[in-house]
Amino acid sequence: MANGKEFVCTECGATFYRWSGRCPNCERWDTLQERAGRRAPGAPRVAPAEPPARLADIDLGEMQRVSAGMAELDRVLGGGLLLGSSVLLGGAPGIGKSTLLLQAAGKMATRDVSCLYVSCEESLGQVKMRADRIGLEASELAVSAETSLEGALALLETARPRVAVVDSIQRIAAEGIESPPGSLRQVLAGATALTDVCKRQGCALLMVGHVTKKGAIAGPRSLEHLVDTVLYLESEKFQSLRVLRAEKNRFGTINEIGVFQMSPEGLREVTNPSALFLAERNAEASGSIVAATMEGTRALLVEIQALVGPGSYGTPERKVSGVDYRRFSMMLSVLERRAELKLAGCDAFVNVAGGIRVFEPAADLPLVMALASSFLDSPFPEKTVAVGEVGLGGEVRSVGQVEKRLKEAAKLGFVNAIIPPGNAGAAASSFPGRIRPVADIRAAIQLLGR
Ligand code: TYD
Numbered sequence: 001m002a003n004g005k006e007f008v009c010t011e012c013g014a015t016f017y018r019w020s021g022r023c024p025n026c027e028r029w030d031t032l033q034e035r036a037g038r039r040a041p042g043a044p045r046v047a048p049a050e051p052p053a054r055l056a057d058i059d060l061g062e063m064q065r066v067s068a069g070m071a072e073l074d075r076v077l078g079g080g081l082l083l084g085s086s087v088l089l090g091g092a093p094g095i096g097k098s099t100l101l102l103q104a105a106g107k108m109a110t111r112d113v114s115c116l117y118v119s120c121e122e123s124l125g126q127v128k129m130r131a132d133r134i135g136l137e138a139s140e141l142a143v144s145a146e147t148s149l150e151g152a153l154a155l156l157e158t159a160r161p162r163v164a165v166v167d168s169i170q171r172i173a174a175e176g177i178e179s180p181p182g183s184l185r186q187v188l189a190g191a192t193a194l195t196d197v198c199k200r201q202g203c204a205l206l207m208v209g210h211v212t213k214k215g216a217i218a219g220p221r222s223l224e225h226l227v228d229t230v231l232y233l234e235s236e237k238f239q240s241l242r243v244l245r246a247e248k249n250r251f252g253t254i255n256e257i258g259v260f261q262m263s264p265e266g267l268r269e270v271t272n273p274s275a276l277f278l279a280e281r282n283a284e285a286s287g288s289i290v291a292a293t294m295e296g297t298r299a300l301l302v303e304i305q306a307l308v309g310p311g312s313y314g315t316p317e318r319k320v321s322g323v324d325y326r327r328f329s330m331m332l333s334v335l336e337r338r339a340e341l342k343l344a345g346c347d348a349f350v351n352v353a354g355g356i357r358v359f360e361p362a363a364d365l366p367l368v369m370a371l372a373s374s375f376l377d378s379p380f381p382e383k384t385v386a387v388g389e390v391g392l393g394g395e396v397r398s399v400g401q402v403e404k405r406l407k408e409a410a411k412l413g414f415v416n417a418i419i420p421p422g423n424a425g426a427a428a429s430s431f432p433g434r435i436r437p438v439a440d441i442r443a444a445i446q447l448l449g450r
């Protein structure tokens with residue numbers, strides 16, 4: 001910063017101290033512009049805007065949570081919507097973002113939480129049609145089709161809602177800025193002004209954000225830094241299931257998921273996802289096992305499927321969906337070395353049914369078992385559930401929250417549980433069926449076909 005000059009990319013927001021024709025970050029041409037008037041580092045400001053407050057004197061009056069009207073959404077938010085906080089909801093077009101937020105806003109409005117739904121993409125008539133179609137009874141919900149930022153801010157100032165929805169942040173534009181809606185400058189200006197006003201008024205702000213082809217929320221990363229919570233609504237192609245997860249949450253964990261099903265009446269909450277994920281399972285097929293996993297505080301049973309076959313020429317093909325690829329590679333090596341299964345030249349595929357992602361080490365054992373079962377073409381006994389971490393020596397290590405996992409399995413009618421020996425005590429008190437502790441993966445594989 002020798003001469004104090006800075007160049008900002010108008011597309012991705014990255015800053016550089018040297019001009020170049022192409023942005024080194026997003027690789028777009030002719031987007032770097034000089035930003036003037038930066039203070040030299042260390043130069044003092046005139047005076048602080050406000051003196052600092054004593055921690056004990058800070059008033060939490062406005063910082064309270066309200067239920068978003070849907071338990072699955074509340075859980076992902078960290079126990080409801082925090083007034084004064086800002087939430088960005090991302091997801092592919094047509095996935096159900098507008099439906100979800102309209103339903104939540106409607107539910108809140110009927111419970112006397114004043115709500116303002118700013119629909120920048122759809123007309124008032126379209127919003128009404130959608131509300132009618134999903135049978136939303138929310139006569140008190142305030143709806144506006146405002147697309148100017150100044151207009152939306154004025155609405156917030158006069159209506160003073162407790163919750164505001166802006167659908168979407170890419171469609172709102174400030175009149176004073178010449179760039180088109182959706183451009184970096186517009187999105188940043190809109191999001192900054194809206195979050196500031198809402199924070200000041202103690203209003204919760206929910207903004208919809210479109211995603212790029214790569215799946216990130218369109219616009220700069222700084223948009224994600226600006227808000228308190230970033231949520232994504234996702235689905236597997238051609239499936240009605242929708243999974244809501246938090247990518248960032250300043251006021252809760254990011255481990256919780258919310259599960260919904262898209263129906264003619266809008267998004268329906270799925271309160272027992274395990275049953276749904278296992279509904280279409282063929283229990284007699286080899287290469288399939290049910291894993292007792294945890295998603296945040298909730299136990300979730302999911303089917304892990306593997307397909308292992310002789311490879312053709314060259315490098316064997318390996319693909320996974322729903323599990324960590326590095327973990328998968330490691331488990332293949334462990335099987336090869338510790339259980340002497342000749343997998344090196346084989347093609348191998350793994351899939352978690354229902355479009356769920358299972359990234360916890362407790363899914364190692366089920367993963368290993370699914371691969372072995374497919375390779376040996378031998379199924380596990382019916383109604384068997386498995387859980388356990390696998391080490392490089394092939395040993396099966398204990399996992400947390402075994403009681404919760406096995407209680408869920410018992411509830412769904414499972415009668416065999418394959419678990420780490422270290423968890424046997426906890427398992428006995430929570431699972432009425434047959435418990436099979438396995439010290440290593442060889443012991444687990446011996447249970448095949450029995
Ligand atoms: P929408 O909420 O408009 O998606 P987004 O805002 O993320 O772009 O959802 C649109 C899709 O959902 C559309 O393809 C139709 C489907 N849908 C239903 O299946 N049932 C419904 O009750 C509604 C409202 C939408």
Ligand code: MG
Pocket residue numbers: 097098099121167
């Ligand atoms: Mg929409």
